[in-house]
Amino acid sequence: MANSHKNPAVTVDIVVFTISDEDLKVLLIERKSSPFENKWAIPGGFVDYNEDILTAAKRELEEETGVQDIYLKQLHAFGEPGRDPRGRVISIAHFALVNSVNIKIKAQSDAKDVKWFNMSDLPDLAFDHNLILDCALETLRKKLENTPIASELLPEQFTISQLHKLYEIILGINIDVGRFKCEILRMDFIEKTGPSTYSFKKDIKFSSRFY
Numbered sequence: 001m002a003n004s005h006k007n008p009a010v011t012v013d014i015v016v017f018t019i020s021d022e023d024l025k026v027l028l029i030e031r032k033s034s035p036f037e038n039k040w041a042i043p044g045g046f047v048d049y050n051e052d053i054l055t056a057a058k059r060e061l062e063e064e065t066g067v068q069d070i071y072l073k074q075l076h077a078f079g080e081p082g083r084d085p086r087g088r089v090i091s092i093a094h095f096a097l098v099n100s101v102n103i104k105i106k107a108q109s110d111a112k113d114v115k116w117f118n119m120s121d122l123p124d125l126a127f128d129h130n131l132i133l134d135c136a137l138e139t140l141r142k143k144l145e146n147t148p149i150a151s152e153l154l155p156e157q158f159t160i161s162q163l164h165k166l167y168e169i170i171l172g173i174n175i176d177v178g179r180f181k182c183e184i185l186r187m188d189f190i191e192k193t194g195p196s197t198y199s200f201k202k203d204i205k206f207s208s209r210f211y
Contacts, residue, residue, distance in 0.1 A: 008079070008088040012057040013044035013129065014072060015093065015136040016065075018100040018116065019153050024169050025116040026133060027105065028125070029064045032112035035085045036126035040117070042133065044091065045110065057094045064111040067103050070096050071152075076135050083128045091127075095136045097152035144170055148189040151200040157193050160184070 016027040028040045043064045047056040054072065062068050072094040079090040100116065107114045117123070119137065124130065143149045150166055164180050184190060190198040 006088065008090050009086075010047045010053075011044055011084075011089055011091045012047060012053060012060055013042045013078075013091050013093045013132055014057050014061045015042055015075065015095040015133060016061070016067065016070070016098060017095065017136070017140060018098050019166060019169055020100050020116060022165065022169060024119045025100070026119055026122075027065060027067070028115065028117050028123075029107065029111035030113035031126060032110070038112070039126040040123045041126040042093075042129045043111070043114075047092075053092050054094075057092075060110075063108050065114045066106040066108055067098075070098050070103065072096050075139060076132075078128060078132060080128065091132070093132050093136070095139065097140070097149060099153055099155075141171055148200050154200075157197045157199050159196050160198065163190075163198070 018025050018027075027043065029043050031037055031039055031041050043061050044057075045060040045063070047053060051059075053074070057072050058068075061070075061072075073096065075093040075095045077090060077092050081088065083089065083091075105114050105116075122130070122133070125133065140149075144167065150163060153166060154162060160181050161177070163184065164175065164177050167180065168175055189200055191201050193199045
């Protein structure tokens with residue numbers, strides 16, 4: 001009996017978050033070819049036949065933005081029929097948290113432009129990338145409340161005020177600072193390093209790679 005199943009194409013999309021100028025931002029590329037030429041999109045592209053998913057995600061991110069050597073976490077699969085006008089395409093989305101001062105972005109051969117966008121002022125994105133971005137933001141907010149992923153966005157030593165501000169920016173709400181401090185200390189993620197400074201516990205910071 002002949003195989004009646006058609007093979008869909010597989011792509012990767014990479015959502016990269018940072019905080020800059022007290023805003024949560026995401027890295028987007030301007031597409032240089034069809035479909036959606038000149039529209040903004042999440043970095044990504046097709047997985048090569050003999051390539052694993054994570055390698056493809058890292059390669060596509062570098063080829064479009066110049067960003068290398070950041071930790072990527074698999075987010076979710078998006079496979080709605082019709083999501084890509086080129087045919088049946090399933091995307092494996094990833095996300096990352098970075099300190100933007102540690103990376104340099106530059107549009108490479110696969111992108112017309114690349115820049116950071118405020119999450120509060122996003123353009124209409126290509127494909128279903130607005131949906132992917134919504135999923136990534138929801139995941140980020142959930143992880144922020146029960147894991148120490150904030151360590152990815154802060155210097156080695158920080159103040160409670162800095163950590164508090166980060167939580168407010170990502171969650172998009174006002175948080176009482178006294179209550180916040182009590183809750184953070186109860187979670188046992190951080191330790192005091194000076195009169196007003198803290199750091200994430202070394203073992204906890206390492207385990208945050210599990211997010």
